[in-house]
Amino acid sequence: MAPTPHFFIYDSRCGLCVAFKDWLMDNAKPGMFESISFDDPRIQGLLPGKSENQIRESAHVVSPDGRVLSGHAAILVALSASWWGRFLRPVLSLSFLDPLVRFTYTSISRNRYRLSCRLRDRAT
Numbered sequence: 001m002a003p004t005p006h007f008f009i010y011d012s013r014c015g016l017c018v019a020f021k022d023w024l025m026d027n028a029k030p031g032m033f034e035s036i037s038f039d040d041p042r043i044q045g046l047l048p049g050k051s052e053n054q055i056r057e058s059a060h061v062v063s064p065d066g067r068v069l070s071g072h073a074a075i076l077v078a079l080s081a082s083w084w085g086r087f088l089r090p091v092l093s094l095s096f097l098d099p100l101v102r103f104t105y106t107s108i109s110r111n112r113y114r115l116s117c118r119l120r121d122r123a124t
Helices: 015-027 054-055 072-079 081-092 098-112 112-123
Strands: 006-010 033-037 060-062 069-070
Touching: 006 072, 006 098, 015 033, 015 072, 015 112, 033 081, 054 072, 054 112, 060 072, 072 098
Parallel strands: 006 033
Antiparallel strands: 006 060, 060 069
């Protein structure tokens, strides 16, 4: 029987989010993560009690045991999918770095559409 995956919940309208989701799916062990867009109807079942605004505010990971991690905490879990991320995660999880990691994630998340457009414009 296959292990229950983590669910990585992301914004499919954001180029940065899609790129991270693609990286995650390419680097995770098969079956470790399942990616689900904010627009997927299963969202309410995975994130009960969260409003649509709370859901769309940041990325989320739902662990196999049902624990929900959001924002920078979700990204740290997703980083564990790669061999180098397993080394990077403990460093980024140090308590004195938490405010910096949280601030960085929040800043990127709030500006993700603008940043995605800049990256897309540079690529063309």
